[in-house]
Amino acid sequence: MDRGTAGSANRGRLQVGVRTEGLSEVVKPSGELDHHTAALLSEPLDEALAQGRSRLVVDCSELEFCDSTGLNVLLGARLKAEAAGGGVHLAGLLPVVARVLEITGAEAVFTVHRSVEEALSV
Template sequence: MDRGTVGSANMGRLQVEVRSEGPSAVVTPVGELDHHTAELLREPLEQCLADGLARLVIDCARLDFCDSTGLNVLLGARLKAEAAGGGVHLAGMQPVVARVFEITGADAVFTVHDTLDQALATD
């Protein structure tokens, strides 16, 4: 297990891709979302909201791991997106990530889709 310090050594553990698709910001985290890498996701989510994109679609298909800190980043983004008239949609969760949402009950507060296409087709 990587026990390195926060900083550039951990940046390779999570990469975040962002693109606009119609009224949605599609945010794709790739790798591990944990307390070392959470800021790498928080910053682009907040930038999307600042840019007026309140409908956030998180493509979780390439997210290998999510701990409670990562979950809190997504919950915080959900609250801010809803306050701006939008929401957060999660798509394509791997079983190991989906399990974290099930155990914590967070799957009940997010709109969860099997695929990215389904998430983009939903209002």
């Protein structure tokens, strides 16, 4: 399911796909996650939590950029998911996004997997 696109042309765009896999909600942002597009990711994460799915897998394999606003969306979802007894698993990080997590120290608070399949298997 495509949750929407924000921005224009090729810059500033984000599309978010959502699917349920067993007990996990898999959310796949594609494009650039920033101040202008963050709501497109936060909405399906919040919706999944509101529906009782507290194990969130974020497929980052097509996430080309993530700024501090995007990082805050992920951190906020993590706190909400953990409060509900679940967690946020990040999968398939591209080097540019992995670097943001490394620089900020956020990699220490997320469970990071090489792939969605690996995240779903634990």
